[in-house]
Amino acid sequence: MSHTPPPQSPPPGTFRLPGGPAVWLGGAALLVALVALIVAVAGSGGGSGPGETVGATSSGPRPSASSELPSLPDETPSAGPIVTDDPTPSSGTGGPTPSAPVDCPTASVTVNDARSLKAALAMAQPGQSIRMADGTYTGRFTATTPGTADQPIFLCGGAGAVIDGGGIKGGYAFHLDGASYWRLAGFTVRNGQKGVVADQVQGAVIQGLTVTQIGDEAIHLRKFSSDNVVRDNTISTTGLRRDKFGEGVYIGSAKSNWCTNSDCKPDASNNNVVIGNHISATTAESIDIKEGTTGGKVIGNTFDGSKLSGSSNDSWVDVKGNGWLVQGNTGRHSNGDGFQTHQILDGWGTGNIFKGNTAQVDGPGWGFHLTSDGNTVACDNKVTGAAQGQANINCTR
Template sequence: MLPRTIAALTGAVALLLSSGAATANATTATGVTAGAEVNVSTAAGLRAALAAAVPGQTIRLAPGEYHGAFLGRKAGTAAKPITVTGPRTAVLVNDGPAGSAPSCPAPTTGWDPGYGFWLYDAPYWNLTGFTVKDAKKGVVVDNSPHVVLDGLYVHHTEDEGVHFRRSSADGVLRNSVVEYTGVVQPGYGEGVYLGSAGSNWGCHGNSGGADRSDRVLVENNRIGPYVAAEGIDVKEGTTGGVIRGNTFDGRGISGENSADSWVDVKGSGYLIEGNRGSFTGPGTFANGYETHNPATTPAFPNGCGNVWRGNSSDLGGVGAYAVRITSVSACAGRPNQVYASNTVTRAVSGLTNIPVTP
């Protein structure tokens, strides 16, 4: 009896295992294999995987070019983010835009916005390792908090390279390279764009009338050369971000649409520390870092309460100040601070135009 019992149990276990394997590898209606990991090697496969993504899933890109529009709309969770990952030789290219655009950017049937990768209403995603190039905009994150972009290579975009927009708070951009942006519209070719201009809050002001893409961490990236507008444009209404450990190469900055610095801070409460910036021609360069104080409705203390610490700036004998504070009186209740730990070389005027904090 014992051998027969063991044989029966063995057969039952084998049946359960095969049933579990079949369930784990079941094919969905989209043609994507369900499970914790999905491997894709074609543009159609990637679009299907994005449409079918579930929390905790990893979509792996094989080397090669993926042409077209790629949109993520499913929500991950803090415990189970959705991940899209691939080597740098996995390259997303969007040859758009095409179709009739809505009045405000939103996924619309028949419209391709030309973005290299677009997250919309999609919190808790990780995008790692791959390349985005030859797109109107590189990576656009809309109403998608807690998104991490790590180790990406974004280049040759018509407009900006990476945009956290529509209250995409608590995001991260790290260990990435952004260069050759604004190749068609230099004045709108920022490397990294945090938030939206107040004039665009009618579209993107989904948090009390403002775009609150707050507390974004931009860390350990190389931004430039040939970023035609600012390396980082910190928009009004945003607060609490950190810009740390980045390298800014100012070659090729255009001077169009006031693009004449590595970082323009119109948000408030940012910590800007441990960055290295340099400028050599060609390009138009006024200052390393600047603040501005645009008025907005609803009112925010724009361009105030920011801190610069431990940054190294080489202005190439062209730039005036490493940090230029546009208005002291506009921030009387919450002043900007430039610490003595910042250093500057080859500056026309010096470290800053305000008293230095010891």
């Protein structure tokens, strides 16, 4: 996680004479310096005041408040913009994952009930920030207007702002449907068949949510949803409708659903990052990564598998895709193994790397049970309480 930061450039609009100590400038040199100063001040945006706070009737775009996600461990490249400048994941030493602060811009729209929230979502434009006041918003909510990389759309609220899907037997509590470059931050989602679903979404950030009391999985990225970040969320109590579908975070689609979700092609939901989440009381895997997905990262999460149920739900993380990095995570309590890979189709379930994880299995299986070929388990993973041992393959130093 530690590497030398690049040199910091001076803030925009800063005028600095080169050469160290002040020197006397005369004649033309003084004139040149004065002109340079005027140009620098003009370039700093002097004359434009602070951002105006607008009320619930305003719909104009606002400047982006996002910053870039710094490189992940081992200088792994970023998966896109993030809404905080403290993305440090869990150290992997156990205990709940500390949530990074959620830094949302000043609201351009404030809502306080389900009707006003639906109206704000329908009228959302790039650059807007929608603020949810504390209260319960009952219903199923959908965003369909994309933001942009430079002008994302924010939906923010505190933990007291609760989206209640109205029941665990049908529908999504919150649906990003083609709505790329959204930032969902800080609020609670509960009581839906699925919690948060992203379909055909790029560059979204789902951060600092509490997702609980869900019929199936809590957060699902699918239908070619790539380059998204799921981070610092607290996920619990899933699988209330069907325990076999009670994943915490689900990436992609099973092959059996490709004709439904991805035109009978592999659901290439690629390069997603799942970082710093605390996932517990899920009846299926904390993180399930499907065949057809490539190049994602699972970094610094904590898992508690005490509620895992059924013969197929027997690990915290199951990787069926290719080229995933699984690093610095901490798990405890499993009814089977800690981490797994599977080959569902030829060519899938390979090229995955497991390093620096801590697995307190307390169960009958392995710390790392890799049933597909071409994967790496580093020797720096720590395993306790696994009846079968560290891993079913030799570790790599």
